[in-house]
Amino acid sequence: MYTLFLCWRYLRTRWIALASVVSVMLGVATMIVVNGVMEGFTREMQGRIHGILSDVVFEANNLEGFPDAAGHMRRIEELAGPYIAGMTPTVALPGQLAFEVDGQWQTRHVSFIGVDTTTYGEVSDFNRYLRHPQSRKHLDFTLHEGGYDLVEGEPDTLKNSGWPHRRQKAVTGAAKSAVALPTAVAKAEQPPPDEVVIRDGYRYRRVRQAPQPGEVVAALRNPFEPLNNAPQFDPSKDTGTGVVLGLGLARVASADGKKFLVLPGDDVKVTVPTATVPPKPSSDTFTVVDLYESGMSEYDANFIFMPLAKLQEMRGMIDRQSGIANVTAIQIKLHNDADGEHVRNLLREAFPGGYYSVHTWRDKQGPLLAAVGMQTVILNILLGMIILVAGFGIFASFCMIVAEKRRDIGILKSLGASSAGVMSIFLSYGLSLGIVGAGAGMLIGLVFIANIQWIADLIARLTGQEVFDPTIYYFQEIPTVVEPLTVLVIVTVAIAIAVQASVIPALMASFLKPVEALRNE
Amino acid sequence: MSDMRPLVEPRRRGGTGAAGAPHLVSAPVGKPDDSAHIAAVRLTKSYRKAGMEIPVLRGVDLEVRRGEFLSIIGQSGSGKSTLLHLLGLLDAPDSGEVQLGGQRIDNLPMHKRDWIRNQELGMIFQFYHLLPELTALENVLSPLLISEGIFSYFRNRRRHVQRATELLEQVGLGHRLKHRPSELSGGEMQRAAIARALAAQPQVLLADEPTGNLDSETGREILRILRTLNDQQNVTIIMVTHDRAIAAEADRTVRLARGSMEVA
Numbered sequence A: 001m002y003t004l005f006l007c008w009r010y011l012r013t014r015w016i017a018l019a020s021v022v023s024v025m026l027g028v029a030t031m032i033v034v035n036g037v038m039e040g041f042t043r044e045m046q047g048r049i050h051g052i053l054s055d056v057v058f059e060a061n062n063l064e065g066f067p068d069a070a071g072h073m074r075r076i077e078e079l080a081g082p083y084i085a086g087m088t089p090t091v092a093l094p095g096q097l098a099f100e101v102d103g104q105w106q107t108r109h110v111s112f113i114g115v116d117t118t119t120y121g122e123v124s125d126f127n128r129y130l131r132h133p134q135s136r137k138h139l140d141f142t143l144h145e146g147g148y149d150l151v152e153g154e155p156d157t158l159k160n161s162g163w164p165h166r167r168q169k170a171v172t173g174a175a176k177s178a179v180a181l182p183t184a185v186a187k188a189e190q191p192p193p194d195e196v197v198i199r200d201g202y203r204y205r206r207v208r209q210a211p212q213p214g215e216v217v218a219a220l221r222n223p224f225e226p227l228n229n230a231p232q233f234d235p236s237k238d239t240g241t242g243v244v245l246g247l248g249l250a251r252v253a254s255a256d257g258k259k260f261l262v263l264p265g266d267d268v269k270v271t272v273p274t275a276t277v278p279p280k281p282s283s284d285t286f287t288v289v290d291l292y293e294s295g296m297s298e299y300d301a302n303f304i305f306m307p308l309a310k311l312q313e314m315r316g317m318i319d320r321q322s323g324i325a326n327v328t329a330i331q332i333k334l335h336n337d338a339d340g341e342h343v344r345n346l347l348r349e350a351f352p353g354g355y356y357s358v359h360t361w362r363d364k365q366g367p368l369l370a371a372v373g374m375q376t377v378i379l380n381i382l383l384g385m386i387i388l389v390a391g392f393g394i395f396a397s398f399c400m401i402v403a404e405k406r407r408d409i410g411i412l413k414s415l416g417a418s419s420a421g422v423m424s425i426f427l428s429y430g431l432s433l434g435i436v437g438a439g440a441g442m443l444i445g446l447v448f449i450a451n452i453q454w455i456a457d458l459i460a461r462l463t464g465q466e467v468f469d470p471t472i473y474y475f476q477e478i479p480t481v482v483e484p485l486t487v488l489v490i491v492t493v494a495i496a497i498a499v500q501a502s503v504i505p506a507l508m509a510s511f512l513k514p515v516e517a518l519r520n521e
Numbered sequence B: 001m002s003d004m005r006p007l008v009e010p011r012r013r014g015g016t017g018a019a020g021a022p023h024l025v026s027a028p029v030g031k032p033d034d035s036a037h038i039a040a041v042r043l044t045k046s047y048r049k050a051g052m053e054i055p056v057l058r059g060v061d062l063e064v065r066r067g068e069f070l071s072i073i074g075q076s077g078s079g080k081s082t083l084l085h086l087l088g089l090l091d092a093p094d095s096g097e098v099q100l101g102g103q104r105i106d107n108l109p110m111h112k113r114d115w116i117r118n119q120e121l122g123m124i125f126q127f128y129h130l131l132p133e134l135t136a137l138e139n140v141l142s143p144l145l146i147s148e149g150i151f152s153y154f155r156n157r158r159r160h161v162q163r164a165t166e167l168l169e170q171v172g173l174g175h176r177l178k179h180r181p182s183e184l185s186g187g188e189m190q191r192a193a194i195a196r197a198l199a200a201q202p203q204v205l206l207a208d209e210p211t212g213n214l215d216s217e218t219g220r221e222i223l224r225i226l227r228t229l230n231d232q233q234n235v236t237i238i239m240v241t242h243d244r245a246i247a248a249e250a251d252r253t254v255r256l257a258r259g260s261m262e263v264a
Ligand SMILES: Nc1ncnc2c1ncn2[C@@H]1O[C@H](COP(=O)(O)OP(=O)(O)OP(=O)(O)O)[C@@H](O)[C@H]1O
Pocket: A519, B047, B048, B049, B054, B056, B074, B075, B076, B077, B078, B079, B080, B081, B082, B083
């Protein structure tokens, strides 16, 4: 009983010992904050990477790809069927994208991804990054009648883009092109403008007043069948094939806010190399139907999505006789509990390594995730050191307290206190300090995490320097994840260190001979 | 101090004190009886200092009867404190025995010696040795705290506090219960120390120069308290002192010189 009683008294009267607790507290608090932010960052990054990449990617090692996607999918199904939730064929192809900004054409080197509209949404989380609510439900590469979602800081122009923007542009464009544009464009383009209209087998007519999705899908499925009711390409009523651009391309951020270079409803020029040797450029006009932002700048500035059949056709990947088209990859979605690496290994065994490669989404971004993981480990080691230093602080102040309390220890023993009892006074003292320090640290850490955005904003306002620049990190908010297990481990380790630090002083106290403690006055 | 009430209610035989140490058989009350209550048998003790052996006690024989008030005098450095520490089980003799109620106690296992210190022996020091963080009341409670576990303490808390308060009132500190030692005078501290020594109702009181640090009037008061204790509760008292006048208050005085006992 006296153990706890005296421990409590010492705790109350020895504020000096609480000083060493402050560093335990700070160590625990920073550790919780750092782990929370790192974990949040990692999860966010993983989510974004994973959002674009499917669980397992089965791909050809060259740009020609492999024919008979259906056959490959059957084989994959045979090998790893029980793990697989869905599959979709894709084509990835580097090429060039040209778009017009303020009357100037800009060309970018990008990667085009041809996706199968019916199955891609089931395999990848890509759709949820789209800006139009309808596209998010099902991406069919058609242009919408406005209603695109904005994020903070974006100009309103996006909201009413789509058809209204396109019609508006058609009116002003017609006036302008009467003066300057037609000749310039006609000369720049490989096929003359009127030929574009004649080749409208690759286009579909869109009736503004009453859109008919069935008609659209049919057109996509069979691009060779011209629609006979579309003799003329009218930009206010017709669109090119739909493409989806990333915001890394379509939007720029400057000091005075965000600005769109391209909006849904704008036409862009796509050029890809044909599959012939040597390759020749194959170009066409597309219409931007939606924008996406995955948050991975690398993807958002690079990947442009379009219907699979259209890309295969432009590349010339479709066999004229059989009608079978090549694909370059098969994206595989697994069941939630399936082990991606196991499936990857199964597929790697079955398909020749020289021609195919199989990766999980983690493999694809391995170095990035590994770097983040490494940083977390190093930070934890450094912060652990802080707590360790705090442990030495406790050790030192405890040694001093024991030395100072020699006489009292002697008195307690003369009153019949056992050595174990005296020892446990100091052990529970250390334990209390640990609990106080770690507990306070945990509270501070959690409160800090809960208000991290507010704190970051405050620092930004005080220093004039953005702590997490959203244009670099793509975070609107600093992502944090509080993992209860991590917090528990941190707190337990901190308490254990505090107790450890008090073991030696406690032993010193318990070995103290009462006479020696009582004698020197 | 003239209106002093009994310090300790007559000891309940076989009560708390003996319960944990059944081998310590207490003799019936009776002033002074012939059996040795606490005894030293050929006790020797020497200290080693820089390779030199300094013998302090060279075979001390001492028998104190139950209910006796003995004073030990001797020159400074003659080993009085050393002897008292040996009797109080705070130190181990090089050879010889310490006996309590006819039984050897210096070679008992540690937990038994802790128990005897707590229950059978009360100690008073020249420098009071109160715990500075605790109030007078808590200091008096401390022997009881030590002997009780958490649950039994809370069960008996009220009784303990009442007893400690009574003890403090009896030594004239009823108005100083919540004072820290630093807020008490020397005499008050020594009285609190006596109350603490009595808290667990020990039968032997070992006092090492209890008046050594006090002016003679205050010293007399302390002595009167001890005298009353001895008279009314039959507590066996061994008191070390420098002062012949103080020593004269005791039933018997012995002198420690050259490492052994002489009759004063
Ligand atoms: N731990 C120790 N190491 C070495 N010598 C010691 C130790 N403790 C005591 N002594 C020596 O033992 C002798 C007896 O000491 P003790 O304290 O018992 O004397 P005392 O009779 O109580 O003296 P005083 O009247 O001054 O209190 C002294 O000479 C002292 O120097």
